[in-house]
Every structure is written in C-alpha cells, then in structure tokens.
Amino acid sequence: MYKEFISFVKESFRTEEFIPLHAPIFMGNEKKYLNECIDSTFVSSVGKFVDQFEADIAKFTGAKHAIATSNGTAALHMALLMAGVNQNDEVITQPLTFIATVNAVSYIGAHPVFVDVDKDTLGLSPEKLDHFLSQNTEILNGECINKTTKRRIKAVVPMHTFGLPSRIDEIVLVCNKFNLSVVEDAAESLGSYYKKQHTGTFGLLGTFSFNGNKTITTGGGGMLVTNDDDIAKKAKHITTTAKIPHQWDYEHDVIAYNYRLPNINAALGCAQMEKLPVILEKKRILSDKYDAFFDDKQVEYIKEPKYSVSNYWLNAVLLENLEERNAFLKETNENGVMTRPIWKLMNGLTMFKNAQTGNLENAKWFEERVVNIPSSVIL
Secondary structure, three states: HHHHHHHHHHHHHOOOOEEEOOOOOOOOOHHHHHHHHHHHOOOOOOHHHHHHHHHHHHHHOOOOOOEEOOHHHHHHHHHHHHHHOOOOOOOEOOOOOHHHOOOOOOOOOEEEEEEEEEEOOOOOOOHHHHHHHHHHHEOOOOOOEOOOOOOEEEEEEEEHHOOOOOOHHHHHHHHOOOOOEEEEEOOOOOOEEEEEEEEEOOOOEEEOEEOOOOOOEEEEEEEEEOOHHHHHHHHHHHHHHOOOOOOOOOOOOOOOOOEEEEHHHHHHHHHHHHHHHHHHHHHHHHHHHHHHHHHHHEEEOOOOOEEEOOOOOOOEOOOOOOHHHHHHHHHHHHHOOOOEOOOHHHHHHHOOOOOHHHHHHHHHHHHEEEEOOOOOOOO
C-alpha cells in the first residue's frame, strides 16, 4: 500500500520531484502589495496593510476585533495575559498540540495542566475536562482552585488540531461552570467552522498563526481576535510597547511588548486573504481525493468531525500501530514524499514532565498512529 500511496501523491501533485508537507502558494496580488509597501517606505509596524489585514480577519471570522502580532505564539501569549493569567497560575490545555501552545503559558510563569483529547476531534475533550475539574478543583471566593497544588486555575486553552474543530461550545459551557476563561488556540484553523461559527470566536479570545506553512501566510505573523472592546484596546496598547499617543513625546505607561506585525508582512496577508476562498476550495478537493484513496485501505483517513467544517490545513491518517506508522514514515520520506508524525505529547517533554495530567489514553493512542501527509494547494 505504501508504494501505491507514493504513486498516488506524485500523480496528484503532478511531479516526480520532492513533495513537501505544506508549501505556501502565491497566486494573487502579493508582489503588487509588497512593492506598494516598499514604495511607501512604511515597512515596519505602522502602515495601511496592517489595518486592512486586521479588518479582513475580523470580517472573515466574524470577530468584532482583530489585533495583528509578530507571530502566533505572541498572539497566544498576549491572549493569556488579557485573560488574566498571572505567574504561578495554572492553565489547562491538551497534551496533543504544537509546543507553542505550552510555551505561551510558560512565558507568563504559569503552569500547564494536561487533559485528554477526544478521538473524533483530536481536540480537548469537554467530558474529560469536566471530570478533571469536578474531581480536582473547588471554587473559593469565585476562583477555581486546584486542590492538589493549591494554585488558581485561570484559563483553558483548547487547540483545533490540524484545523479540525474541537467541541468548543461544550468546552465553553464546562469552563463557565468553573469560572474559567477560554482562550482558543486556533493557529491551524483559519477557515474552519463548528456549528457554522468560525473557530477562535467561541471563547473570550482566540488566536491564529500565519507562519509559512499555514493555510495563508504572512511569512511570520499572528492574530488575536475578541469581541470584548476593552480587551481589544488593551491588547493593541500592550503589543505596541504601551506608548501613549503623542505627536513627538515618548511616554509609556506599563511594561509591554513589541509584538506588532510589520506592514510588509501584512501586505502579504492582505493578498493571501483575497485568495482564501479558492485556497479552501482546493484543499477540500485534495481532502476528498485522499478520502476516496484510503476508502478501501487499512489506513484510516482522518475526516472533519460532526457539525464541523474543517479547512483541512494538514491532512492526516491513522496507522494501525507504532510499527506501521514508522514503516510508513520511512518509506514515504525515502521516496520523496514528505510525511511527519504527530507531535510528541507535551507531558513527555523534559520541561513539562512534572506537569499534572488526567488520564491521557486517547492522546497516547494518537501519538503512536497519526501521520500528516502532503497538503499543499494544487492548482
């Protein structure tokens, strides 16, 4: 089957050359807008393309506000700060995620707690979250307190894995019961919807990434979205060094961050947003082809969960076991088709090995079986 798959991929991508996992595609006004940005000399953190890119993302996702940042990790770091996470607090997230999710928690000096994922979404399980909180926490003076560590749990960060929406509405309901803020890591899910609502807009805040391997790219960049006016105003202030507006004077009122997205990157993003509907359409065509190919194979193609529309950012398959997974990875990569295993679980990494966890049976099961396959747009 492995050789058949390799032939299928090369035929689909119409090349015998190396096939990457996910390459960016530029088919619109990218060069035009970049040249316009250069000609204007406004290539740094001030310029019309930053404002336009924020407006485009807000309109597309349905969020009231969008604040552009230098990368997705910066957006998530800022979102956690805006949600009131402080040093020595705890933040619940899933172990099956890219490390940026947990790095952002660590930047604040907070502690990650890992709760298992669902098998149908690869995202944080609302049932297991509810069970963990019911068994391990108590509400004291309106705060959710971990009975084991005595620390405050302030926020929950579900991540929409590979663009597959988690059961985010149920997660929000659980968090409301325990007075917890929801910060959605929607880095991988621009163009994904759950029950007809865009990911990243269910919680208090959501964040997106525009790294070079994402559905659209700004080279490097991120976005924070929220419907809260005060949070949006504060986030914009804190991401721009907290400088008080003045015609010439330099006055800053708090310690802040230089997280603003450069205008030259935003110019790329504006051009990419114009082609996003086409990109999503092409990605779904590729997904349908994979689904049909694997229909009669012993390898399972991972499809969008119930009530969801996925952007199919990275296509993924489930192998029978760890041995089969490794054989698939070896055969494909040795024959010019790039594939990659899912991330190692965060609680298995040295810096997070002492983190508190729930039962992580589903995440461990996925860790041994999931492989990403080529997912670039084919024109």
